[in-house]
């Protein structure tokens with residue numbers, strides 16, 4: 001069985017992330033969406049909130065998706081979960097440098113785990129969680145960027 005881990009902050013999940021997950025599910029039998037939590041950085045949403053949003057919008061993809069969180073190195077988590085591949089999305093050339101560094105660091109740490117990249121749909125090539133947060137902060141229309149459940153959570157957070 002081909003198992004891949006799709007790690008990310010998902011703070012919050014956007015249609016861009018969902019697009020990558022759907023593409024990965026065409027290639028892998030099982031996709032583990034790994035919400036990585038850096039204990040030294042405070043996210044906008046808590047880990048529990050991010051997990052809840054991913055769960056609500058992804059469901060279990062017909063039994064082929066699971067959602068996990070981690071404060072560990074992604075390659076450690078891959079070994080624990082029996083995954084040999086890391087899935088990441090590429091939007092534009094600007095993503096390449098960061099992904100290149102991370103892939104080589106991960107490969108040095110665990111040579112048996114390979115990274116696989118999917119290119120986002122053109123319509124999401126500019127989209128990021130940070131952009132979405134800024135739009136929400138200034139009451140912009142979130143409809144084309146995030147699912148309604150996530151839009152509600154963003155709006156509620158900024159109204160607090």
Ligand code: PNS
Nearest residue numbers: 007008009010036072073074075105106
């Ligand atoms: O969504 P992001 O913030 O671009 O995700 C980056 C992420 C979460 C994939 C990366 O920070 C990660 O894997 N963090 C866990 C620590 C780790 O394994 N880092 C890579 C080796 S340097």
